[in-house]
Amino acid sequence: MVALALQDVGAAYGRTTVLSGVTTDLLESGSVTAVIGPNAAGKSTFFKRIASLISGPGVVQLSDTDRGKKTICYMPQDTGANAVLTVYESVLLSAKQGGGWRVSDDELGSIDAILKSLRISDLAFKGLGELSGGQRQLVSLAQALVREPEVLLMDEPTSALDLHRQIDVLDFVSELAVRKGMIVLIALHDLNHALRYCQNTIVIADGVMVASGPTKSVINDGMLRDIYRVAARIETCSLGRPMVIVDRAI
């Protein structure tokens, strides 16, 4: 069991502060948290700060890590690559960072398993350059998962996927979070996905955290009006799920 706590987390590029004041309740293993906000709100910066890829004030505390390796894994939004590598090699590469040249059967076996679980085994020996945007995102997810992270930060993982794949990936990730005891944070634009898959939601706008808490209380008409500048309602569908219905832009 691990837990992630963020206290007044911020980030800066040089002297320019680009993110400030992110504080959350304890995020527990098995939970999925949505990070939402308008474009250029600072969601990617937030993830990079948690993953220690950039520096900044505040405390990112991961408790009870019993594994020695670095266990916070950021899955960047930019999946474009012109490298002459196969999908299989690119996932192997992620698994082998910091390791020796030799590749064991176990390591290859775990790559096979991950590709299979994401249903992209048939892409294994395709070049990265031959993939569609959606396929690249799945490969990117495989590269992250092969590192067996305790905290997985996914930056708009569904943005290039068709509806079927979106649901497929989010189902898979939320199930995996529970099964592996992972803490997952997902930057999302589709608020209905947030309502459906995420227990908690963090709202970031203009580099500042404006709300954080249980998804159903955070996503409400007022927040949609103030942050997203849309007139919208939250209604319960026939299956009993809350849905965001947008009437118009304000």
Place this chain on the structure above:
Amino acid sequence: MTDMAVEATATGRDQYRALAFRRIVILSVLAFALAVSVSVDMALGPANYSLTQVLSTIFDPATAANQLRVVIWDIRMPIALMAITVGASLSVAGAQMQTILSNPLASPFTLGISAAAAFGAALGLVGGVALFPGAVQYMVPINAFVMAMAAALFIHFASTMRGVSVETIVLLGIALVFTFNAALSLLEYLASEQALAAVVFWTMGSLTKATWAKVYVTAAILVVTVPLFMRNAWALTALRLGDDKAASMGVNVRRLRLTTMMTVSLLAAIPVSFVGTIGFVGLVGPHIARMVVGEDQRFFLPGSVICGALLLSVTSVVSKVLIPGAILPIGVITALVGVPFFFVLIFSNRRRAW
């Protein structure tokens, strides 16, 4: 899930092993071709010796005739080995420049290192200016080296500045090429006829000035730098997936890029200062390697070493046989031999080229 997917899963590991094995076979074949090319290179020359004579002199110099031994060991072998060490150095330098700058156009030539070296050499040949006092007999290579390192360090420090992207670095390099070419033209304009001829010959690149000392220096730099790169093989490969992705895999992108750039500078400056401008190898050697063994640095790096060495060795052979009795400048021949071959590779491999 499709049947195809199930099948691929079952054999993913085996397919990978087969792929790795195929690459080792390709590298071995290329290495063998290199050995053949070097032997042929040493067998060719104004004095007609058979390949068996040459090989027996190489492997058993004690029993060979004096004249044969001198021709092979003191004249032909330094040139043949210079070809492979210079080819390997420039190719590896180009490979790592392309890797860390994520740009297919990066090479010692396009980043201005060769042009700077040519300008340094011309300073010595035309104006008798020694950039490093003392050792006057080595003024030209030392000048070339000083200028090449200056250009490389400029690129290196520019890349450490905030807000300078890898695209900017390549642009800066191209600006350096134009600057040094203009300065070189100015020197040529002012030069005496004799000095002009020397400068033009130098800029064409030539292996004929090879000596054992130069071979040792070039080889030593290779022996020191290649293992450094090999140690970072996984991290360097990860750079090609983008900075964010590499960093998320735990690579210290900034530090890796800086240390690699420093090492590459040395690797590019030394051979250029010894043999002149041989631009093509540094650009194309790594592209050929990438096409045949991919970009996993565990294969790509040895691939670049062998492809660069082979390219320059074959060129050395061609430069001797094209006009019997004359040895054409290798810089010219490299492009003439390499370009058609490169075109064939590009057009037969469109799907996976950069």
